[in-house]
Amino acid sequence: MMPFSAESPSKQQCLIDAVSATANLIEVRGLEKRFRTRSGEIVQALSDVNLDIGENEFVSVVGPSGCGKTTLLRILAGLEQASDGAALVAGETIAEPRPDVAVVFQQATLLPWNTVLDNVLLPVQLRGERSRASMDRATALLSFMGLGEFTKKYPFELSGGMQQRVAICRALMRDPKILLMDEPFGALDAMTRERLNLELMRLWSEEKKTVIFITHSIPEAVLLGDRVVVMSPRPGRISAIVPVDIPRPRSLKTMSLPRFGVLCDEIRSMFGAELQAAFSL
Amino acid sequence: MKIPLAISGHRLQSLVLIVVLLALWEIACKVFSIPSLILPAPGAIALRFDSLITTGTVWPHLLATLTAVVSGFVAGTGAGFVLGALLSISPAVERLVYPYVVAFQTVPKIAIAPLFIIWFGYGVASKIVITALVCFFPVLVSVMAGFHSTDRDQLDMMKSFGATRWQTLMRLRLPSAMVVIFSGLEIAAVLAVIGAVVGEFVGAQQGLGYLITALNFSLDVPGVFAVLIFLSLIGMLLHGAVRACSKRFVFWIQREGTHLAL
Numbered sequence: 001m002m003p004f005s006a007e008s009p010s011k012q013q014c015l016i017d018a019v020s021a022t023a024n025l026i027e028v029r030g031l032e033k034r035f036r037t038r039s040g041e042i043v044q045a046l047s048d049v050n051l052d053i054g055e056n057e058f059v060s061v062v063g064p065s066g067c068g069k070t071t072l073l074r075i076l077a078g079l080e081q082a083s084d085g086a087a088l089v090a091g092e093t094i095a096e097p098r099p100d101v102a103v104v105f106q107q108a109t110l111l112p113w114n115t116v117l118d119n120v121l122l123p124v125q126l127r128g129e130r131s132r133a134s135m136d137r138a139t140a141l142l143s144f145m146g147l148g149e150f151t152k153k154y155p156f157e158l159s160g161g162m163q164q165r166v167a168i169c170r171a172l173m174r175d176p177k178i179l180l181m182d183e184p185f186g187a188l189d190a191m192t193r194e195r196l197n198l199e200l201m202r203l204w205s206e207e208k209k210t211v212i213f214i215t216h217s218i219p220e221a222v223l224l225g226d227r228v229v230v231m232s233p234r235p236g237r238i239s240a241i242v243p244v245d246i247p248r249p250r251s252l253k254t255m256s257l258p259r260f261g262v263l264c265d266e267i268r269s270m271f272g273a274e275l276q277a278a279f280s281l
Numbered sequence: 282m283k284i285p286l287a288i289s290g291h292r293l294q295s296l297v298l299i300v301v302l303l304a305l306w307e308i309a310c311k312v313f314s315i316p317s318l319i320l321p322a323p324g325a326i327a328l329r330f331d332s333l334i335t336t337g338t339v340w341p342h343l344l345a346t347l348t349a350v351v352s353g354f355v356a357g358t359g360a361g362f363v364l365g366a367l368l369s370i371s372p373a374v375e376r377l378v379y380p381y382v383v384a385f386q387t388v389p390k391i392a393i394a395p396l397f398i399i400w401f402g403y404g405v406a407s408k409i410v411i412t413a414l415v416c417f418f419p420v421l422v423s424v425m426a427g428f429h430s431t432d433r434d435q436l437d438m439m440k441s442f443g444a445t446r447w448q449t450l451m452r453l454r455l456p457s458a459m460v461v462i463f464s465g466l467e468i469a470a471v472l473a474v475i476g477a478v479v480g481e482f483v484g485a486q487q488g489l490g491y492l493i494t495a496l497n498f499s500l501d502v503p504g505v506f507a508v509l510i511f512l513s514l515i516g517m518l519l520h521g522a523v524r525a526c527s528k529r530f531v532f533w534i535q536r537e538g539t540h541l542a543l
Contacts, residue, residue, distance in 0.1 A: 074437075077441050078441070079437055079440060079441060097440055097441045097442070097443050099443060101441075102441070102442075103437075103438070103441040105434055105437065105438060106434075107434045109432070109434045109435050109437075109438040111435070111452070111453065111456070112533035113456045113531075113532075113533055122442065122452075123442045123443075126439075126442050126443060126444045126445075126448055126452075127443065154532075154533060155533075156533050
């Protein structure tokens with residue numbers, strides 16, 4: 001589809017390149033992940049996970065705690081290795097964190113001793129490519145997220161929602177193809193969360209990215225996603241993939257559409273009764 | 282900003298408290314006619330403090346102790362920092378060496394002070410070594426604890442942006458560690474005075490510790506108390522300097538009310 005491999009390290013495994021060059025940006029094939037706990041027993045975190053994600057697609061992943069959704073994201077981020085099967089980006093096996101993939105964690109993970117601007121510039125500084133252009137991009141991203149006046153502030157001077165916005169700007173700094181978001185708004189209050197959902201949609205319509213968005217919240221997953229991947233625990237696996245056939249642009253009003261409620265109910269019914277209780281909203 | 286006001290309020294209360302306590306002390310000495318050999322009145326101590334300064338008796342001793350405290354503190358904390366950082370960077374070396382570090386730390390350094398007098402003589406050198414040794418361990422331990430205290434999510438974040446080991450060390454692990462390291466430095470600042478004085482107790486020709494022994498011997502108890510004031514001043518000065526640095530270097534930590542329990 002696209003010459004994605006152009007900027008990825010050549011040392012990476014390219015065996016499957018020929019097959020998948022025409023397929024999806026992200027491919028997960030028969031992915032397995034096993035952990036050994038402290039007591040020595042083996043836990044199956046992911047079992048036979050298969051997933052294809054196209055370019056510029058927004059995929060929500062929803063599931064209860066322990067369903068392996070964070071593990072899946074960590075493997076895609078190159079922070080964790082698969083025990084079996086394959087996870088590919090642009091046809092290449094993910095062996096380490098890739099420059100064209102950026103992660104937004106549940107915690108903002110900003111460096112407290114750096115200003116907001118320096119935090120956003122971190123990814124370019126780590127690669128020694130700080131320049132006038134990168135300064136401009138950082139400032140533009142921050143203004144886009146409504147943080148134009150806060151560039152010289154320190155993270156502890158910002159609210160939780162603002163910190164998470166800075167983290168999103170930082171992730172976008174080097175213009176990655178893929179944005180992996182691990183419950184990025186999970187620690188925020190409901191109002192801030194809704195506002196950030198809207199901002200994320202606005203951002204996504206401006207800067208087309210492939211987004212994998214992990215969440216606990218079914219309405220959030222439906223509101224944001226083109227598709228909702230439903231995962232279930234023990235062992236972590238994909239139990240369904242639900243396409244969200246609600247047209248964009250979406251807003252908070254979308255949540256009062258009958259179709260929205262139907263989709264949420266459909267997803268909710270996929271979990272057992274005891275798990276439903278775990279989902280708020 | 283309400284915080285500075287609150288502090289000045291607390292300071293004022295502390296000041297009032299000490300004035301009241303000193304007055305009670307003075308009155309108690311008068312009323313119960315306590316001999317100054319056992320407990321001198323604050324007034325008598327103040328007079329002796331003044332005479333130590335005006336006669337110039339105290340200066341060579343103060344200078345000797347100050348030299349030992351500052352040089353020992355700098356040498357001990359410097360060595361503690363370097364070794365701590367080296368051990369933290371290399372987990373293999375840490376596993377090898379750390380048990381011995383802990384074992385040696387449990388040796389009461391004060392108890393081996395006489396050995397240092399034998400090895401380094403009666404001069405200021407032995408005091409510097411004892412002070413350095415006393416300052417070394419709290420800093421070493423705090424450096425290692427500091428490097429281990431790095432947030433796991435932050436480490437993942439650095440890794441996800443392709444940071445090298447060196448970049449992670451300099452941009453994340455070291456700054457995170459500074460918070461803990463400064464509490465080690467605060468402990469070391471207080472211990473430094475103890476180290477120097479103990480060295481001077483054991484064997485010296487100069488220094489405030491030596492002066493205390495001499496004054497004690499001539500039963501000049503108000504003089505002993507007066508020297509204690511000088512020692513506290515050195516300790517407070519060093520501790521204050523460390524705190525000032527920590528406020529500047531780890532400014533992102535709200536330290537109000539988190540005073541070190543010693």
